[in-house]
Amino acid sequence: MFRLLSLGGLAGIAVAAFSACSDSTGPGAATLSSVIPAPAATAVAASTTIALTFGRPMMAGMEQYMDLHEGDIAGPTVPMSCLWNPDRTTLTCTPGSPLAAGTQYNIHVGSGMTDDHGHMMSMDDWTTMGGQWVTGGMMGATHAGQPMAMMGAGWRQGSHYGMVFSFTTA
Numbered sequence: 001m002f003r004l005l006s007l008g009g010l011a012g013i014a015v016a017a018f019s020a021c022s023d024s025t026g027p028g029a030a031t032l033s034s035v036i037p038a039p040a041a042t043a044v045a046a047s048t049t050i051a052l053t054f055g056r057p058m059m060a061g062m063e064q065y066m067d068l069h070e071g072d073i074a075g076p077t078v079p080m081s082c083l084w085n086p087d088r089t090t091l092t093c094t095p096g097s098p099l100a101a102g103t104q105y106n107i108h109v110g111s112g113m114t115d116d117h118g119h120m121m122s123m124d125d126w127t128t129m130g131g132q133w134v135t136g137g138m139m140g141a142t143h144a145g146q147p148m149a150m151m152g153a154g155w156r157q158g159s160h161y162g163m164v165f166s167f168t169t170a
Contacts, residue, residue: 034051037167066110072106
């Protein structure tokens with residue numbers, strides 16, 4: 001919580017500083033702490049749930065920027081229900097039915113996700129966690145014959161459309 005004290009010109013500087021960082025990445029930006037199943041995991045149970053843990057509480061509605069794709073990133077999305085824990089730091093998603101055996105899946109996290117203070121995700125170190133940047137070319141222009149919904153503002157940051165973390169079921 002920020003308190004703004006009227007100290008002459010300092011009040012305007014404080015407001016400008018807060019506004020400048022409210023949509024930025026970098027120090028203070030939201031981070032991803034863990035991904036379950038672990039990236040590149042094999043022999044994952046078909047009944048698995050997907051869990052993303054963030055370093056700070058996330059803004060309401062950010063679950064709409066998380067999908068699970070069967071196969072590669074251009075593959076069909078798996079219907080899921082997603083819920084936040086009470087402090088909004090862990091998003092747990094349960095597929096609507098068991099996943100197919102011996103199949104690769106990609107957890108797709110949109111880079112436009114923001115924390116509860118409006119800071120965008122800082123994805124710079126996610127590749128060290130096993131993530132791969134998503135480009136428009138990876139997704140193609142359509143998805144299941146429909147315009148690609150995962151190319152909008154909530155999915156894109158710079159030239160990337162989030163990051164994927166792959167795993168394979170048993």
